[in-house]
Amino acid sequence: MADAESRPEPNGTTPPAPPAEPAPADPAGQPASESTRLLRAAMNEVSTVIVGQDQMVERTLVALIAKGHCLLEGVPGVAKTLAVSTLATVTGGTFTRLQFTPDLVPSDIVGTRIYHPSTEQFDVELGPVFANFVLADEINRAPAKVQSSLLEVMAEKQVSLGGITHPLPDPFIVIATQNPVESEGVYPLPEAQRDRFLMKVLVPHPRAHEELDILRRMSAAPPVPHRILDPITLKELQSDAERVHVHQLIADYIVRIVMATREPENYGLGDLRRVLEIGASPRASLGLVAATRALALIRGRDYVLPEDVRVLARDIMAHRLVLTFDALADGITPTHVIDRVLATVPPPRVIWDDPPATTAAAAAH
The missing domain is CATH 1.10.8.80 (Magnesium chelatase subunit I, C-Terminal domain)
Incomplete structure (x- = not known):
C-alpha cells in the first residue's frame, strides 16, 4: 500500500461457516456480521411503522450506537415523535416523553428535593430524565434556563441534586424535536446546547407514494412494533462500533x-x-x-x-x-x-x- 493512499485492512480472522441462508453483504462483498444483522432487523422493524423516513431512522440509530444525542427538526406531522417512541420499543429500553412548554422549570426535568415534615428530612425525587430514551418534544418552546438544565444530563450523563450525583441509566440518549417554522413562543437553542447534540437531522415531508403508503398502514389498525434488542445487547453493539x-x-x-x-x-x-x-x-x-x-x-x-x-x-x-x-x-x-x-x-x-x-x-x- 502506498503511503499517500488508504486501504481498509483485513481483520485476518478465519471466517465462520456459511449459514443456511446467505447473509446480506455490503457493496465490497463482505458478509454482514451478527451485529449488522441485528441493527438491520431493528431498522426494518421501525420501518414497519415509520413510512418514508429511512434517513431519519438510520441517523437516530447511528446516534444511539455512537452514544450521542440527536436533534430532529421538521414541521408538525412528519412522525418525529412516533419514530423515537417506536425506536425505544424496538430496542427495549425505558422511554420518557417530555413536552417542553414556556412554563416548564428545570426541576420538572431533572428532579428536586422535597421536604417531608413527618420525617423532618429532605428526600430526592428524581425527574423523568432517568430513562434510556428521553424525548424532548419541541425543545425550543422552553426558555433557556430549562434547556440548559439538560447540559449536564447530555454531557456527563448524570444529575446533581443536593450535592449528590445520580448517574443516568446506560445506555442513555436524548432525542429532541423542534419546529423550524414557528417564531412566537419559541426560544432558539443556544450554541452550547446545539453543540451537545451529536447530529441534527432535517425531517422532510413524505413524497406522494409514501403518503399513499401511510394511508394504507395507519388509517385502519396501525402496525405495532416488536422488540428486537435489549439494553445489554445495545451496549454490546456500541462496543462493536468502537472497534x-x-x-x-x-x-x-x-x-x-x-x-x-x-x-x-x-x-x-x-x-x-x-x-x-x-x-x-x-x-x-x-x-x-x-x-x-x-x-x-x-x-x-x-x-x-x-x-x-x-x-x-x-x-x-x-x-x-x-x-x-x-x-x-x-x-x-x-x-x-x-x-x-x-x-x-x-x-x-x-x-x-x-x-x-x-x-x-x-x-x-
Missing part, C-alpha cells in the same frame, strides 16, 4: 474538513471567511469518528470509508457553525458551507486489493 477500524488517512480527512470551517483560507476557501463567525468545535471531529463507525457497522463493514464521512458531515457539522450577519442576510445556510467544504477538500482514495488470480499472474512474470 470499527478508522484508517489514519480517514482521520486526517475528518480533521481537514473540520479545520476548513475554522481556517478556510488555508484550504482554498478564503471567501468563506466573511461567512463564518465560528467554525465547528472539536466535538465535530469526535462525533464524525464515532458516527462513521456506527454507520459502517450498520452497513456491514468493520472499517470506515471516506463516503461515510461525506454522508454524515452535514448532519454532524452544520448545526455547530455560527454564521455572520452578512451571511444570514444573503440567505446562506450552514448546509451550503458544509457542501462547499466537501466539494473543495479532497478525500483520500481507497484502493482495493487485486483479485488473487491477478496477483498470482503478476508474481509469475
Whole structure:
C-alpha cells in the first residue's frame, strides 16, 4: 500500500461457516456480521411503522450506537415523535416523553428535593430524565434556563441534586424535536446546547407514494412494533462500533474538513471567511469518528470509508457553525458551507486489493 493512499485492512480472522441462508453483504462483498444483522432487523422493524423516513431512522440509530444525542427538526406531522417512541420499543429500553412548554422549570426535568415534615428530612425525587430514551418534544418552546438544565444530563450523563450525583441509566440518549417554522413562543437553542447534540437531522415531508403508503398502514389498525434488542445487547453493539477500524488517512480527512470551517483560507476557501463567525468545535471531529463507525457497522463493514464521512458531515457539522450577519442576510445556510467544504477538500482514495488470480499472474512474470 502506498503511503499517500488508504486501504481498509483485513481483520485476518478465519471466517465462520456459511449459514443456511446467505447473509446480506455490503457493496465490497463482505458478509454482514451478527451485529449488522441485528441493527438491520431493528431498522426494518421501525420501518414497519415509520413510512418514508429511512434517513431519519438510520441517523437516530447511528446516534444511539455512537452514544450521542440527536436533534430532529421538521414541521408538525412528519412522525418525529412516533419514530423515537417506536425506536425505544424496538430496542427495549425505558422511554420518557417530555413536552417542553414556556412554563416548564428545570426541576420538572431533572428532579428536586422535597421536604417531608413527618420525617423532618429532605428526600430526592428524581425527574423523568432517568430513562434510556428521553424525548424532548419541541425543545425550543422552553426558555433557556430549562434547556440548559439538560447540559449536564447530555454531557456527563448524570444529575446533581443536593450535592449528590445520580448517574443516568446506560445506555442513555436524548432525542429532541423542534419546529423550524414557528417564531412566537419559541426560544432558539443556544450554541452550547446545539453543540451537545451529536447530529441534527432535517425531517422532510413524505413524497406522494409514501403518503399513499401511510394511508394504507395507519388509517385502519396501525402496525405495532416488536422488540428486537435489549439494553445489554445495545451496549454490546456500541462496543462493536468502537472497534470499527478508522484508517489514519480517514482521520486526517475528518480533521481537514473540520479545520476548513475554522481556517478556510488555508484550504482554498478564503471567501468563506466573511461567512463564518465560528467554525465547528472539536466535538465535530469526535462525533464524525464515532458516527462513521456506527454507520459502517450498520452497513456491514468493520472499517470506515471516506463516503461515510461525506454522508454524515452535514448532519454532524452544520448545526455547530455560527454564521455572520452578512451571511444570514444573503440567505446562506450552514448546509451550503458544509457542501462547499466537501466539494473543495479532497478525500483520500481507497484502493482495493487485486483479485488473487491477478496477483498470482503478476508474481509469475
